[in-house]
Amino acid sequence: xxxxxxxxxxxxxxxxxxxxxxxxxxxxxxxxxxxxxxxxxxxxxxxxxxxxxxxxxxxxxxxxxxxxxxxxxxxxxxxxxxxxxxxxxxxxxxxxxxxxxxxxxxxxxxxxxxxxxxxxxxxxxxxxxxxxxxxxxxxxxxxxxxxxxxxxxxxxxxxxxxxxxxxxxxxxxxxxxxxxxxxxxxxxxxxxxxxxxxxxxxxxxxxxxxxxxxxxxxxxxxxxx
Numbered sequence: 001x002x003x004x005x006x007x008x009x010x011x012x013x014x015x016x017x018x019x020x021x022x023x024x025x026x027x028x029x030x031x032x033x034x035x036x037x038x039x040x041x042x043x044x045x046x047x048x049x050x051x052x053x054x055x056x057x058x059x060x061x062x063x064x065x066x067x068x069x070x071x072x073x074x075x076x077x078x079x080x081x082x083x084x085x086x087x088x089x090x091x092x093x094x095x096x097x098x099x100x101x102x103x104x105x106x107x108x109x110x111x112x113x114x115x116x117x118x119x120x121x122x123x124x125x126x127x128x129x130x131x132x133x134x135x136x137x138x139x140x141x142x143x144x145x146x147x148x149x150x151x152x153x154x155x156x157x158x159x160x161x162x163x164x165x166x167x168x169x170x171x172x173x174x175x176x177x178x179x180x181x182x183x184x185x186x187x188x189x190x191x192x193x194x195x196x197x198x199x200x201x202x203x204x205x206x207x208x209x210x211x212x213x214x215x216x217x218x219x220x221x222x223x224x225x
Contacts, residue, residue: 001140001154001198001205003173004045005166006063007213009033009191010224011055019095021088025058032191032222037062039193039217046155047071049134051078051162059191060160070158077130080162081123084116110180120180127168140198146175147204154198163188170196173207188213189225 010029013020025033040063048070050060057074064072087095102114113119135141139151159166167182173196179185188194195211215223 001138001150002156003169003196003207004040004156004158005169005194005196006036006040006059006158006160007163007166007188007190007192007194008051008053008055008059008160009036014092017092019087019090019092021083021085022054024054028222028224029055029190030058032218032224033059034062035217035222036191036193037066040158041066043067044156045070045158047073047157049073049075049078049157049159049161051080051160051165052076053079053162056160056162063158063160075130075134077126077134078159078161078165081113081120081164082118084114086116107180123164124168124178124182127165128172131169131172143204145204147202147206148198150198150205166194170194170209174209175206186212187225189215189218189223191215191218193217 008025009032010026011023012026012029013023015023036059045067048060048063048067050056050072052074056078060072064070098114111120113123138155140154141149143149163183163186166188167186168178170186171178171182192213192215193211194213196207197210198205199208
């Protein structure tokens with residue numbers, strides 16, 4: 001089994017100096033999305049899973065066009081951790097200050113997320129339970145000894161999601177204890193490609209990180225994070 005994780009392209013978080021909670025892509029982001037689609041053209045996938053966030057859906061559009069026969073499903077469980085809806089239209093400087101100040105919170109507060117938004121605990125549970133159900137439906141499940149049972153005919157999945165979502169998936173499949181700053185442990189670029197592959201070992205399987213935040217398809221002036 002192989003999971004190819006694509007982070008969405010550059011989003012327009014700031015529009016006319018006002019914060020956007022569920023933004024689309026910038027012009028540069030659309031260029032990044034086209035280039036990652038070109039990168040994936042000709043590869044074989046069995047299914048494309050896309051986050052319900054606008055930035056992920058817009059990133060996936062050129063991929064869908066490039067791979068027209070690929071089944072596509074939108075998955076709410078793949079949505080990035082949800083920020084407070086009250087931030088929509090708030091001056092971007094104010095939101096930026098809140099985010100900068102939040103980095104200095106004690107560890108326990110990190111688990112709570114941003115006031116008015118989704119807690120990291122709820123976000124982690126949403127992503128891991130959604131992933132577990134997804135894989136279970138494909139015949140792949142974690143066994144009592146911590147390994148994985150993966151069928152020989154397991155599919156190759158392409159997922160277009162987010163830095164946080166992809167980081168939680170990585171930590172979960174690699175067997176790491178969760179941390180409320182997964183984005184910092186697995187800091188990836190926009191429109192980057194990360195690959196996880198199941199490997200047979202000790203009578204079961206583990207997931208091996210084969211590639212992380214690969215942006216070889218992007219010229220230097222289009223690389224953003």
